[in-house]
Amino acid sequence: MKKTMYKLLFRKIWSNIFGLLGIIVLLLAGSAFFIILSTISANYEETAAEYFDTQHYADITLYGRFTQNDVDGVRDTESVRKAHGRYASEVNTEAAAFAVISLTEGINVPFLMEGRLPETASECLLLDRSAGAMGISVGDTVVLGDHEVVVTGTCESPEFIYVYNNSVFADNKTYGIIFVTADYFSGEYQEIVLIAPNGEDKDIAAHVNASAAVKMEDQLNYVTYESDLRQIQSFAAIFPTVFAILSAAVIYVLFKRTTTKEHKQIGICKALGITDVQVTLIYVIQAVLVSVIGVALGGAAAMLITNPVISAMSFMFILPTMGFVFYPAIWGLVIVVVLVLCVLSSFLGVYSVLRQSPANAMRPIMPKVRKKKSKRGAFRSLSFNSRYALTSALRNKGRFFTVVLGIGGACTLLIFSLGFHDSFVHSINLFFHDFAQYDFIIDFDPISYTMEHPAASQFNSCQKALMVPVEINDKDVSILVVEEDFDMLRIESQKLSDGIIIPQYYAGIWNVKVGDTLEVEGYSVKIADITVQTLNYFVYVSRDYAENILNELPDVYNVIFANADDVSETAKWLRAEGISFTTLQDGINQAEESVTYANVLIYLMIGCALLLGAAVLYSVGLINLSTREFEYMFMGVMGYSTGKIMTAHLKETVVQMLLGIPMGFVLGNIVLESIKSEFSNDSMFLYPAVFTGSYLLAAIGIILISIVNSILTARHIGRLDIVEGLKLQED
């Protein structure tokens, strides 16, 4: 391009600056969101893999009672590289409960954050986040029943990226992890941790008669890590896709409008001998500049925001080595996608004018010839103002529907974001307020079915159950063996005589329905019912039915579900007796706490959705204004007040909102439904829901953006100089 063409280009950029800025904002938000989440997911995956490797996260953990001989036996197994016996116990203090675990050399090595490793039985290492939440510092003493241990350091651990307490996220203030030396304990080990990358957990477990063997990838910690990774990847795909579609639409509309407005100038350039390529470049370079600036600013924003987002996510998980990393592939993908999108959209916008001969391009645009229909009925009965608003709304369908698409897109993302939060709350409510009918759960080592648990007398109702780990369709699940009158969980227990009851989550992954059969421990069992259970899944079976399907059903139970008249008094008693328990309220509190963890992402998504709505409405609003300026000025000449012009403008916006908002409601629900399986995992089944308040909030958010946009428009219309404007139009 020649020098003067560059001058022309930069003056055109300047005259289009506000429209282009709107697109830059869209690209900035879209690319920043994508870079942040893709960087976090890639970095999370990479860092976690390295972290698991360097801290030697155990491949298999065996549970049961083990002697040193058992440990040595496991160690001698061919596939086992390393094995250690490990002590684990739970200690309840007045303030908090602690999982006390013995350190194992070279397996599940804690990542030291501060201080040093414990060396004697009276020293300990405390999980860093527990220390922070409980206000315990290095050098402080923690009383664990009969033991007093001094905190020599704080750490993070590969097996506690997520800390769970009874299958729900632990509250770090009331639940902590403490690592001690092995000589803190005595007697048999409760666990064997081993490094055996290709080891068969069942074979090794059988070797030492372990009650359970859990592979690394089946541990709740690891399952949640993988699930979070998938979720972040889903977010990274959904939001930027919506932004990309809308950016393309706005760029197309902007350049289409600009080239239509400048079609005569394009004709002049072509008449002067300027080639189509050079004319195209004037517009395509604008698109390229907008893309480069948008992505550069998005990238800069991502570099600034990623680390704070990772910090905010530390409510959910902690990987001490995680931070912002530049991934050329992610940035390259963003740059290529944005460039292709912008160049293509701008080219399509220019193309319709460019393909005309110079003579045609220099002629005024002919209005489309349509057969005149006499408008009757409802339309004629409208005021002139309303008829004008409706007619002008539909005069340029491209711009009109881009605004509808913008409103719809922003509303979709708002519904999705708010619905994501609502779905969590709804899933928790479904379990705790609908499904769970107990006040207490107490699990313990199996005792004879004929014996009463020492705490049983404290409850006004108490039901026994046996929790047995089994494998169904290659999945480790827990079977809960209950009496046929079991009513502590809302299952159709009368159907238990006919077969097993499974949660909806399992039905989904096993692809089964009521009446189908499943193989359990080599026996074919019928699915009698499927329950809507969103947390703590079990496969339910009656004692009678279990006796038929399990080889040897021991006459024991290891869990009781109970109700008490005075929950807090009973809890006090249990604590005093040193009996470990979970109340329904604890579960509710912990689950609600876990919802607040997800809020970091939700706020980020709501912010992006609002930004998207604002940017689209502002950009297309500007394009609309530039098209209608003359019309508005002429209306001003005819004595139409700014108020009346604005009323017509507002009526058009209302029509667009009436179409865009419901569209967003529907699409938001569809997106939410489509990610249901991505967000459901072994710890929670996400039941999609959008509360009425969220619909209201989304609509209010969109309306507020429209109001702000209308105020800006009114200011602009109010400032129009009728004389200058008409003169310019004549020119």
Place this chain on the structure above:
Amino acid sequence: MLYEIRNLTKTYGMNESLVTALDDVTLSIPKSRFIVILGASGSGKSTLLNMIGGMDQPTKGSVLFGREDISTCKKSRLTTFRKDNIGFIFQSYNLLPDLTALENVELSTEMANLSANAASKSLELVGLKERLHHFPAQMSGGEQQRVSIARAIAKQPKVLLCDEPTGALDFQTGISVLEVLKQIHREQETSIIFITHNKEIAKIADMVIELRSGKIYNVTENQNPSDPGEVEW
């Protein structure tokens, strides 16, 4: 001959809305002449100008420029043809509003790879030495038309095609534009094809081609063309 036009027809639209702008026009246009194409509005004169300027393509017939048939040229060849041979002056000036007077002319000279001062010399020639850095919106209609003339002549085209360049100007300004064009014709021997509906202006031409309803109505040679100062309307 500068142009040989044979059986040129141009229609717009289709079916009921079909309009025949040029109807089987055959015409020879000699070199280095000041030719006026005269006709009322809708007679097809602008369409004819567009065809011979390579701005539009005919429905039927041919336009030979020298030996080249520009009616069958590809778009890219037509662009080069316009760049190398044609200078356009339009009734509504058609300057680019985002460029100054000098830049509007430079746009044309840069395309023709002419020296950097060709544009300013050309503006000087039309009497706009003091208005080089003004934008079109800051100039009068007459000044804008002179910038348009400077833009057309700066690249020293073989043909100047003028589409009613005085149509939007007052009498005095119109005369001054005609004088500038006559001067260029005289000094540079540039062929000028000037279309107008004004019979008075036709008096300054060497040759007058009259169009009516898309057909050649009359072609006359003018042995004694008038000076622009002698005509009145």
